Amino acid sequence: MSCRKRLRSLSLVLATLPLWLAALPAHAMSLESLADHLAAQGDVAGRFEQTRYLADLDTQIDGRGRYRFEQGNRVTWSLESPVEETMELSEAGIRRNGERLDDDPAGVATLIMQLLNGQLSTLADRFEVTLEGNQQAWHATLVPRQQGLAEYLDSIDMRGDNRLEQINMAMADGDRLNIHLLPPEEDPGTADTSSRQAP
Amino acid sequence: MMRATRLPALLWLMVLTACLAFSSVQLLRGASLDTRITALLPETHQSPGVDRANDQLSAPFTHRFVLLLEAEQPNEASGALAQTLEDADVVSELRYRPGDYQLDNLLEVLGPSRYRLLGENLRATIDSGDTDDLRRQALASLIMPTGLDQHPVRDPFGLLDRWLDSQLSTRFDTRGDLVTLEVDGRSLVVMTATLSGNAWDTGLQDRLTDAINDFQGAHPDAQLWRSGMVFHAADGAHQAKSEISTIGLGSLIGVLLILLVVFRSPVTIATLLLPLVAGGVFALAITLWWFQGIHLLTIAFGSSLIGVAIDYALHLQCARTLAGREFRLRRMLPGLALGLVTSVMAYVVQAFTPMPGLRQMAIFAGCGLVGAWLTVVLWLPLTRVHTTPGTRALAERLWGVLDRLRGRLGPRLALVLALVAISIAGVRLQGDDSLRLINTSSQQLLGDEALVQRELGRDTGTVYLLVMAHDTEGFLGRVESLNPLLESLMQEGHLGGYTSLAERVPSRSRQSTNLERTRTLYQQQLDQVYASAGLPPALYERALEALEQSPPLTLDHWLASPLGESDQRLWLGEIDRGQVGGMITLNGGIDDRARQQLASLARSDENIELVDRVEQISAVLGELRRQIAQWVAGALVALTLLLALRYRWRTWRVIAPAGGAILTVLTLYALLGVPLNLFHQLALLLVLGIGLDAGIFMQEHPRAHHAWLAITLSIISSLLAFGLLAFSATPVLHHIGMTTLIGLASVWLLTALVQHRLPPDQTTPHDNAHDHG
Missing domain, CATH: 3.30.70.260 (ACT domain)
Known part of the structure; x- marks a missing residue:
């Protein structure tokens, strides 16, 4: 109920944005077919890189790790640097470093699972979604509908081709959080080039 | 004679007309019809702090x-x-919906003070010196924030989020x-x-x-x-309303049917009911005038009591029907007067209790009886009655029953039985003063209530500690000092839970020591956090600066914020000059152990008071039960002495029906294991009233068929009214009904059994010179 929870839900949802795409509401053009197209990729695993830009300090914090998405079942988001932390989402709830998070939780996990199962109404109610481009180069913008969430979050941008590549989150206070999902087969060593284009 | 009786009759008519007009005006102006059960309870005289605390704690529930x-x-x-x-x-x-809840300005209210707000676990972790986990968690949330305002300078360790976690263990799902x-x-x-x-x-x-x-x-x-x-x-109002209509209607129909069978004259029946109507009008007017309103239960209980009032009309009309022209009112007056005095005495003792509900019932019943009696004496002799052979035949048949029963219970056997009954009741009879007695809610609703309260942690504020201090700081400190005891009671399973303001707003001294701990944590780990995150070390000074400028969270600030709104009920503020107070509510089951420990704590500290409103009310109910028993026992002794002046050695025959019936009820309850409660006792008052009437009339007119006919009719009509009460789902009415049922049946039987054995030729169908023979 509190904005804190909305924010927490948001960051967890964010961590699993790759899953969302398979279920984005078919508001605009070929979103539905795009969702089908992305879902057809099946289980996906790879590396990610992320950058948190802090506007008031004009500085940034970088991180990287691995993601794994088992279609319809489980999401694992493992941060490796600057510190090791694993978040795991499944039907059973959320686990952080193997320990169950009792707090808000089951709600978000269920939300994710609903999204995966194509129950789109929930997401459409929370965000205004616009989609541009085509299946080979698309760009989705999500703007929160709820006033409470909008006070903290301006928008979420997502782009990709036949997979999700980039998620940019713009906070109301000017902070940004950018996540780059590297292709599953790509060598982790090339990560540096992509992180530089982030903020 | 007619002239002499007409003036008082006319005056009485004027009084009743005035009463009718007054009641109508009052009711039309919306005089309050009270349905609150608690309105029947005495206003407990206690400190203003407790009264305000009670109001404040129950307000959200109300x-x-x-x-x-x-x-x-x-x-x-x-x-x-x-x-x-x-x-x-x-x-x-x-x-x-999630959006319906006001957006809490958490960051604004708690943000500046967050370095002073540490939960018990975090305090322990910092005190242990092993803070590496805190550093790791800080790093993880700096790169991927999972909470509110997790910022490298403002809150690198997510203190605000941790504080909120320790506060809001809610299970709501949005x-x-x-x-x-x-x-x-x-x-x-x-x-x-x-x-x-x-x-x-x-x-x-x-x-x-x-x-x-x-x-x-x-x-x-x-x-x-x-x-x-x-x-x-x-629930309570609905049930009371529907039962009043069924019981009232059932009683009326039953009484009418019986009277029709006996008197076979609609006019006579109308004259029997007239006193009831007149008594009701009189009682309603006086009650409305006295109390500025009337309780629904008063009407329910009181209108049944007016059933006793039909006694007088029955005695008079039975006598007139059977005696015809030979009837003289003069001969009836002593019996009627004694009947009124004894019944009114039995009810009016309730007016001495401090229970406003009982006082109201006593006034209502007393006025109803007086009104009905005056109507009987002043108006009824002016009406005509028809002598019917059917009535006479019925009276004779009933007299035959009496003849078969009379004389079977002599004084010696009666004394032995009374002693046995007293010893059984004295040894085995239990009391019950629990609040369940006055509960009018359905089982369904009670089940719903229990589930919601359990799942939502909602409490009705019935058990709490009232804590007082000279100022807010002293209050918070005192409340904090109670936490270890409450926590240990909870962990040992003696206490379900508690809600305390100190959990939301720690005392200033605790906030200061928390700030010291935060400083220690920063000194131990913040450098490394910045280094690992690749942040400039210069940020350290800025982070420390935020700590130095952190203001303490004040109680006023918290209570004025949207999130603290629900805690306002726990704070009384100033209750006296130089004294503030607040409450710690206890919920979810408190066993005897917890109660004992908290009670002894409250005894040893004059600033702490343990208040249990349920127990308070139970204690009041118990006190009233004992008080009524004493008053009625005293009244009975006084009445016996009074009656002995007139009846001498025959007095035991006057007392036996009422006394014997009461003992029968008590012994039966003792043997069946039914604990005696306040409402049983109220019903015993009714048994006492009708029993005394019966005893008096049988002594006044020992050979008169009309007396026995009137007693039988009176008991049957009251049994009809109260037999229905025994089937009431409202516990109060059920207890009253059950007791009257047993008691009145005993009165009838005992009245017959204790009468003197008479030679058959001395009996007459009506009053004449043989009375008192």
Whole structure:
């Protein structure tokens, strides 16, 4: 109920944005077919890189790790640097470093699972979604509908081709959080080039 | 003679007309018809702090209600329910969607003070010196924030988020459009509402009940659980209303039928009912004038008591029907007068109790009896009666029954039986003063209430510690010092839980030591956090600066914020000059061990008071029960002495029906293991009144068939009225009914058994010179 929870839900949802795409509401053009197209990729695993830009300090914090998405079942988001932390989402709830998070939780996990199962109404109610481009180069913008969430979050941008590549989150206070999902087969060593284009 | 009696009769008519006019005006102007059970209870005389605390703690339960809803399509169903409630104009605010809850300005209220707010676990971790985990968690949330305002300078360790975690262990779920709660694997929508009016307003209760019924009619698959005073009040009022109409109507029809069989004359029956109407008008007017209103239970209990009033009319009319022209009122007057005095005495002792409800009932019943009696004596002799052979035949048949029973219980056997009964009742009879007695809520509603309170941690504020101090700081410190005891009671399972302001706003000294701990944590780990995150070390100084400028969180600030609003009920503020107070509510089951420890704590510290309103009320009920028993026993002794002046050695025959019936009831309850409660005793007063009437009339007119006919009719009509009460679902009325049922049957039997054995030729069908023979 509190904005804190909305924010927490948001960051967890964010961590699993790759899953969302398979279920984005078919508001605009070929979103539905795009969702089908992305879902057809099946289980996906790879590396990610992320950058948190802090506007008031004009500085940034970088991180990287691995993601794994088992279609319809489980999401694992493992941060490796600057510190090791694993978040795991499944039907059973959320686990952080193997320990169950009792707090808000089951709600978000269920939300994710609903999204995966194509129950789109929930997401459409929370965000205004616009989609541009085509299946080979698309760009989705999500703007929160709820006033409470909008006070903290301006928008979420997502782009990709036949997979999700980039998620940019713009906070109301000017902070940004950018996540780059590297292709599953790509060598982790090339990560540096992509992180530089982030903020 | 007619001339002499007409003037008082005319005066009485004027009094009654005035009463009727007064009552009509009062009722039309909306004199309050009270349905609150608690209005029957005495105002406890206690410190103003306790009174205010009681009001404040129960306010949310009174002004708000909670509905839990389970439906196959929760979105649609809860929308429909909300619409129905809003259309019925019963709620001023309704919350069931996440957006309905005011956006809490957490960051603004708690943000600046967050370095001073540490939960018990975090304090222990910092004290242990092993803070590496805190560093790792800080790093993880700096790169991927999972909470509010996790910023490298403002809050690198997520203190605000940790504080909120330790505060809000809520199970609410806002996954979708609705606020839901998981109960036994089912997802229930949580709807909270603020009433648009008073919970005791019967109009509002009806609209709410109708709205919920409409919704359930339209959504048969949906299930609702209700919590809130308004539902209990509606339940009580509804039941009382419907029982008053069934019991009143049943009693009236039964009495009419019997009278029709006996007198076979509608005019005579009308003259029998006239005193009841007159008594009712008189009693209502006096009660409205005295109390500025009337309680529904007073009408229920009181209108049944006026059934005793029919006694006088029955005695008079039976005598006139059987005697015809030979009837003389003069001969009846001593019996009638004694009957009135004894009955009124039996009821009026209740007026000496400090229970406003009982006082009201006593006044109502007393006035009803006097009014009915005056009507009988002043008006009835002016009417004509028809002598019918049927009535005479019936009176003779009844007399035959009496003849077979009389003389079978002599003084010696009666004394032995009385002693046996007294010893059985004295040894085995238990008392029951629990609050269940005055509960009028249905089992269904009580079940709903229990579930909602358990799942939502909602309490009605009935058990709490009242804590006083010279100032707010002293209060918070004192409340904090109680935490270890309360925690250990909770961990050992003696206490379900507690809510305390110190958990929301730590005392200043605790906030200071917390700030020291935060500084220690920064000194130990912040450099490394910055280094690992690749942040400039220069930020360290800025982070420390935020610590130095952190203001303490004050109680006033917290209570004034949207999130602290629900804690306002725990704070009294200034209760006396130089003294503030607040409460710690205890909930979820408090066993004897916890009660004992808290009570001894309260005894040893004059600034702490343990208040248990349920126990308080039980104690009052018990005290009243003992008081009434003493008053009635005293009254009985006084009456016996009074009656002995007139009846000498025959006095035992006057007392035996009433006394014997009371002992029969007590012995039966003792043997059956039914604990005696206040309402049993009230019913015994009724048995006493009717029993004394019977004893007196049989001694006044020992050979008169009309006396025995009148006694029998009176007991049968009262049995009809109270036999129905025994089937009441309202515990109070049930106890009264059961007791009267047994008691009145005993009165009739005993009246017959203790009469003197007479030679058959000395009996007459009506009053004449043989009276007192």
